[in-house]
Every structure is written in C-alpha cells, then in structure tokens.
Amino acid sequence: MNGSFSGGGQGRPMGAGGWAGPNLWDALDQLREGFEQRFGPGPGGFGTRMGRGDVRAAVLALLAEQPMHGYQIIREIEERSAGAWKPSPGSVYPTLQLLADEGLISAEESGDKKVYSLTESGRAEADAAGDQSAPWASAGLKDAARGAALPKAGMRLAQAASTIGRTGTPDQIQAAVDVLDEARRKLYSILAQD
Structure with missing residues (x-):
C-alpha cells in the first residue's frame, strides 16, 4: 500500500x-x-438477488417461529444469510400484503407498527414447507x-x-x-x- x-x-x-x-x-x-x-454485485457477490418466491418462503419460515413486523423480517433475513441477502421493503411489504390477501397471515397494530403472524392456513403452509431448507440456507x-x-x-x-x-x-x-x-x-x- x-x-x-x-x-x-x-x-x-x-x-x-x-x-x-x-x-x-x-x-x-x-x-x-x-x-x-x-x-459483487450479482450472483455470488454481496449484491445477490433472490426471487419473489424466496421472499415468500422466508417470510413464512420466520413467521412460523414468531410474529414480527416488516423491518424485523428484513433484519432477520439479512442476519441469517450473514449479510448476503437483504430484501428491500419493496419486496417484503408487497409479499406481506399478498400473504394477507391469501389469508395466510394476519396483522395487528402494535404501537406504530403492524405485527404479522400466521393464520391457521399459513401455519399449515409453513409446516408443509418445513422439510425444505429456508431460502437463506x-x-x-x-x-x-x-x-x-x-x-x-x-x-x-x-x-x-x-x-x-x-x-x-x-x-x-x-x-x-x-x-x-x-x-x-x-x-x-x-x-x-x-
């Protein structure tokens, strides 16, 4: 140097x-x-992009563990992937809305945040996918x-x-x-x- x-x-x-x-x-x-x-960025780099289905699977896997708010989900995915994958709010929040529309999750206001949790249908879907590894793995x-x-x-x-x-x-x-x-x-x- x-x-x-x-x-x-x-x-x-x-x-x-x-x-x-x-x-x-x-x-x-x-x-x-x-x-x-x-x-990076790109495959194998620190800008690795994941597909929309991966966001969905990650959200379901995390909510199967405990209720979370949106930014908590983003931080948890980033942490579990050792920083290799940090989904944007623009991919997580529409996925949460889609899952709510499908009846797989519900949201409750907690202070100034929405906390999401699995419904019975959502838990059944998460359990069915339980034998597959989580997207961050x-x-x-x-x-x-x-x-x-x-x-x-x-x-x-x-x-x-x-x-x-x-x-x-x-x-x-x-x-x-x-x-x-x-x-x-x-x-x-x-x-x-x-």
Missing part, C-alpha cells in the same frame, strides 16, 4: 507511503471498485455470504485507514502504515499455508 495508488490533490503526507489526503480517497475508491468487480447464498465477508472487512479497514489519514498525527499515520504493512504480510502468509 505504499504509494501504489495514484491521485492528485494536496493534502498532508501520510508518512512512508507518501499518500496525501485526497490521494487516500482515490485509493479508497479504487479498493471499493476492485472489490465490486471481484465479489441455500448453498449459493452461503457461498455469497462467505464471498461477501472479505470485501466488507477490506472496506472497513480502508475506511479506518482513511480516517487516520485525515485526522491522525504524523506519528499515528506512521503507526497505521506499519500495522497495514504487517496485515498485508500476514494475509499473504495465509495463502502460503497448506
């Missing part, structure tokens, strides 16, 4: 790497673009979650380095450069292991 990213602008030097403030933002953008080209989604973990960690690291580059003292910046150099060596040593 020592000076391999180009960029114009004037900023304070980052130390041994020679990065300047605006150059660091260029480096962050290049890193993000590299992760997006390698890991599919092999492709598990692979996408594993593939998304590395670029997300890389982005968090780049953001931390960017913050130090903007606000750190020269000694803090040099310490950060040393940490990043050590991290790079350790990452390559992982590949060298059998």
